[in-house]
Amino acid sequence: MRSFGLVLVTLVAATGAARATEVERSITIARPPAEVWALAGPFCAIARWHPAIVRCEPLTFDGKPYRRLTTRTEDAFLEREIERDEAGTSYRYATERSPLPVADHRSTFRVEPAGQGTRVVWRSDFTVPAGKDEKAVEATIAGIYEAGLQGLAARLAP
Incomplete structure (x- = not known):
C-alpha cells in the first residue's frame, strides 16, 4: 500500500475549470450486518480498521460531532458528521479540513445486507479545483476507500 504522503505529492497539476465528481x-x-456496523459504525471507529489512520479524536463544536483523523504520514483531516441513521446503518459526513485538493467534500458510509453477508459502501462527491488533476484526485480518494474497506474486511476475518 502506498503512503498517503507519497500519493498526495504525486498529484499532478492540470489546467481547466473546477469539476464536480464522485x-x-x-x-x-461474509459477516452479519450488525457485526460489521458494531465495528465500523461509530464515527471515530475508523482508527480501529483503516490501516492509514493512527488516531481519531472525537470532538464537538456547537453541539455537532466531529472527528480529527491523523494518518501514518501525520496528515490531518477534520470531518463533521452531518447525518446518522442507526436503523439504516449509515452515516454522512463533510470534510472540513484535509490535505487533499478537494472542495465541498461529502461522504456516505453505509452497511447493508448482502445475501448471507454484508455489503459496505463508501461514497463521496466533491469538487476538484481548477488546476488540479481530476483523475489523480479520484484515484487518491479511491485508494483511501479501498485500503479502508480491505482493512475493515481483515479485522472481521474469521
Missing part, C-alpha cells in the same frame, strides 16, 4: 467503492464481507 468516487464510490464497496466490499462484501
Whole structure:
C-alpha cells in the first residue's frame, strides 16, 4: 500500500475549470450486518480498521460531532458528521479540513445486507479545483476507500 504522503505529492497539476465528481467503492464481507456496523459504525471507529489512520479524536463544536483523523504520514483531516441513521446503518459526513485538493467534500458510509453477508459502501462527491488533476484526485480518494474497506474486511476475518 502506498503512503498517503507519497500519493498526495504525486498529484499532478492540470489546467481547466473546477469539476464536480464522485468516487464510490464497496466490499462484501461474509459477516452479519450488525457485526460489521458494531465495528465500523461509530464515527471515530475508523482508527480501529483503516490501516492509514493512527488516531481519531472525537470532538464537538456547537453541539455537532466531529472527528480529527491523523494518518501514518501525520496528515490531518477534520470531518463533521452531518447525518446518522442507526436503523439504516449509515452515516454522512463533510470534510472540513484535509490535505487533499478537494472542495465541498461529502461522504456516505453505509452497511447493508448482502445475501448471507454484508455489503459496505463508501461514497463521496466533491469538487476538484481548477488546476488540479481530476483523475489523480479520484484515484487518491479511491485508494483511501479501498485500503479502508480491505482493512475493515481483515479485522472481521474469521
